[in-house]
Amino acid sequence: MSLIVTKFGGTSLCDLERVQAAAQKVVACRQEGHEVIVVVSAMAGETDKLEDLGYSISTRPDPREMDVLLASGEQVSVALIAMAIQDLGVPAMSYLGNQVPVYTNECHQRARITEVGREELRHSIDQGAIPVVAGFQGVAPTGEITTIGRGGSDTTAVAIAVAMDALECRIYTDVDGVYTADPRIVEQARRMDRVTFEEMLELAALGAKVLHLKSVEYARRYSIPLKVFSSFIDGPGTLIVEEGESMEQPEVSAITFDKNEAKVTVTNVPDIPGIAYQLLGPVGDANISVDMIVQNVSRDERTDLTFTVPRNDFEQSLEILRDQVIRLRREAENPTRYEMEVIGDDAIAKVTAVGLGMRSHAGIATKMFETLAQYGINIQMISTSEIKISVVIHEDFCELAVRMLHSAFDLGTD
Ligand code: ADP
Ligand code: ASP
Ligand code: MG
DSSP states (O other), rough: OOEEEEEEEGGGOHHHHHHHHHHHHHHHHHHHOEEEEEEEOTTTTHHHHHHHHHHHSSSSHHHHHHHHHHHHHHHHHHHHHHHHHHTTOOEEEOOOGGGEEEEEOOOSOOOOOEEEEHHHHHHHTTTOOEEEEEEEEOOOOOOEEEEOOTTTTTHHHHHHHHHHOOOOEEESSSSSBBSOOOOOOOOOOOOEEEEEEHHHHHHHTTTTTTOOHHHHHHHHHHOOOOEEESSOOOOOOEEEEEEOOOOOSSSSOEEEEEEEEEEEEEEEOOOTTTHHHHHHHHHHHOOOOOOOOEEEBBBBEEEEEEEEEEGGGGGHHHHHHHHHHHHHHHHSSGGGGOOOOEEEEEOOEEEEEEEGGGGGOOOOOHHHHHHHTTTTOOOEEEEETEEEEEEEEGGGGGGHHHHHHHTTTEEEEE
């Protein structure tokens, strides 16, 4: 019998009626003759509430305790879904991460799934039950509860699909597929029937919440068909696929944005070997992931180094860099060479155009800059790769930029 992993996000579980509707979808899938495993997130807004609670009690909450706190959201929803399925006359059993077990490394709040136990889930299915697994959480080899990063339930679902040799992984959410831009921001956004893994990886990495980045990585690596559907309406959804020869390649496929970053600049940096490592090393050591990095050609043997970090890590990044600048100055033979200043700005947004067609179309960057110029939007940073162009702008202009670029690249419905 074919096994299907179905995942329901928080947006699909906003109230008890939606919980019952999700249970009905699960039961319908089983009645079609499939074996089913369900993965769920916390109910809508619950993880945000828990995170706010943590930050209200402590300015820099202990990551271990935050994991214990945040994991509780999914504990509620698995039990409710399991009960709703049972009420439809089908046996179901809820599982927390440590009961499956979903093993992870010990990196609290951004743990990586290392292995998923098959036996418990197999046993449950063989007994005729539908296992309902808590997404987003896992257990470290030490027995510690971990979480795998916000939005991580998609990744739990794909990891379970891989471990259980599932036929496919279905992600049910509040939109009926992957769109050419966030449909909450761009009314004319269009659902794509198919999107390539390569483009989806960029979209997920650059702010499109609809799929968690690691879920796309795992599905690609282990060839698990990954589909996005609405839990509210029936429809064809979006299939994430490998690039095919006959696929149409428009110059730009989608526009995405990310408001969860902040910009840090170190000015007056001496232009000497090893300085980037000396400045960024301690930031990396604190497990802060540095994203766009821009360093200009030096003038008078001085340069500025600018990079972005997750907004939650902004204050800590400034502190680490200021301490490091003081240390470098104190330890230098010639301290006047180290008169650097650390400044930051967290009112930024990164807006990105993604498309496989960029490989073969010229002039896309120019069109993007021209569009932003027409609306008086100042570009603070630029970065490009083979299939994307990202700009950092003031966050107040983010929605305008996304809409205007979406229309400039003709991505919408008529
Ligand atoms: P869930 O709770 O189901 O995991 P998420 O909020 O994580 O749902 O992801 C779904 C949301 O992703 C949608 O409501 C939509 O606003 C947003 N989104 C951003 N970019 C896109 C896109 N390109 N296509 C579809 N949805 C997108
Ligand atoms: N509940 C978690 C979050 O809000 C995980 C998820 O939604 O995928 O981040
Ligand atoms: Mg999500």
